[in-house]
Amino acid sequence: MSNQLHSPWRVMAHYVCLCLLAIACLMPIWVMISTSFKDDIVIFDGKPIWFFFVPTMDNYEYIVGRGKFDRYLVNSVIVAVVSTFLTLLLGGLCAYALARAEFKGRRFVANATLLVRMVPPAVLAVPAFAMVIFLNVNNDLLVLIFFYTALNLPFAIWLLFGFYKQIPVELEEAAIVDGASPLQVFFRVLLPLMKSGYAVAGIFTFRIAWNEFILALLLTGRNTRTLPVAASGFLTDTGVEWGRIMAMGTLIVIPPLLFTFFAARQIIAGMTAGAVKG
Amino acid sequence: MPGVELIDVAKSFGSTEVIPKLNLSIDEGEFAVIVGPSGCGKSTTLRMICGLEPVTSGSIFIKDRNVTKAAPKARDIAMVFQSYALYPHMDVAGNMSFALRLAGRPKEEIKRRVDHAAQLLELTDYLHRKPRDLSGGQRQRVAMGRSIVRDAYCFLFDEPLSNLDAKLRSSMRTELALLHKQLERTMVYVTHDQIEAMTMADRIVIMDQGEIQQVGTPREVYTSPRNRFVAGFIGSPSMNFLDAQLQDERGELVVRGDGFRLPIPDRLQQQVQNTTVTECTVGLRPEHFFARNDGSGNLAALKLNVDVAEYIGSSQFLAAHLGEQAVTATVDVGPDAEPMQSGEYYFDTNRLYLFDRRTGMAL
């Protein structure tokens, strides 16, 4: 049996499959990055040039130098960071309550949160827009933060609920008997064990908040635009400015990449192993 | 002076009543052991004492202070959890020092206490391991260590030795007894191992279905069990119970059942004369059977049909029948004896117990 599993052909087949998948995933990214360094002549050349062209920084110089790139970057960072923080804070509290408090139908509530998540944001765009106009609060980053938090909460709650369920309640009780205040129980016992959960939830939340387009398009104005909306500005009446869009795209990818890299280091499997009798 | 006192304490989870009404007073500095079968409410009682579980009614006093509504922290109590409840992200030293660190004790003191406890529990080599890299027994010892480093007024132990092997368990028993002598603190120890209870306790509290059946010294509960439950629970192997009738045979009081007729010992004469009960249960402890009549005590002959004789060193354990009823006996016949056969055995009638068959109370 183990012979079969580890036969060279099988191993090779695995790697071939993995390589194909990797190529399929990476190719669009390569297209984006390479295009961002091409000028229009290369881009619109009859057949695609994959690797050998003279790179140019023109696209980057254009998007960073003109327009309000820095402004939009700051907007995006504020919106993504604040809404992620709020989502984790509120979602964590909800998840904790759902995992610990005894009340009728809590499992239903916990799972129902996920159902809410099934509604695509696009469906909510028009009602959201109407609300914002009615309240006369458009063009405000806070509004976007509010909607992103609301949008991400259900998934974060559901995810963190699962993580909290895995922490035996005896650990908290032991800490209480050891003399810990509620805050100490949270910061010194629960949080270290929940790191993985918050990291996973954070990655998802940040990515969605960072990339979201439709709501951002509807709810922001000249000064409150986020980067994805700004990128769409290069779809002009006179044509699509591919080089600039791709340069923008390349820059947009970097922050979530850094965030994910940092957050993923907090994910450790089997954190609660050894806490209680098997 | 009572160290821990429970007055009319009752506990229900929703509509299920787990503890109807419990009164218990544990003296300051006493080592009290609560024993009882699984699910009888031992852990629940401990959890109410330390404040993790609110009482449904009644009140709890610790050191003469009403703590019924007090938070666990305010009760000055350390507890070893049945499930260990170790902090998985802290190493052994971190687990043991957590309470002291929270209390803001000086570093040297913490180190001294942790080292001392680690030495006592043979954990010195493991101080920097995480719980997941420890065996069950080691984890249990860490759980013990976490409480004994503390200088609490009262210590609660919920089956702290259940996962240890026999050798370590008996050495830990001794260590705990020693520790209790040193600290002179009130300790409440839960177990369902009655050997543990007998060897360690100043007083034993025997519980069944949320109710206290008897409280007394190990000697008291062994020699004068209040009812059939206590008699059957204390002692190993457990007491034999045989249906019988009390009879007055021309002035001599006897108890008669299937295949036996035993005289009532002097100890019970008064009670039997005063009772109206005739249907009773006789209790015979296995260790009070003898293979030979050496003339000591008040031996009465009984005919046992031995089904199996098990060799356990200097004595043998007999699974036998007396008439139609199964009985067990341990007879001390020395390590070289052949397996015991059916035949005449002797019972020390001074050690016989009688219970009202209907109520189960001792006569």
Ligand SMILES: Nc1ncnc2c1ncn2[C@@H]1O[C@H](COP(=O)(O)OP(=O)(O)OP(=O)(O)O)[C@@H](O)[C@H]1O
């Ligand atoms: N949170 C709870 N909700 C409902 N019933 C409970 C709860 N905790 C305990 N019980 C019930 O209370 C009774 C006593 O439980 P407890 O844990 O005190 O038993 P125990 O004597 O410690 O048993 P063991 O020796 O198995 O540990 C059990 O019947 C149990 O099912």
Ligand SMILES: [Mg+2]
């Ligand atoms: Mg228990």
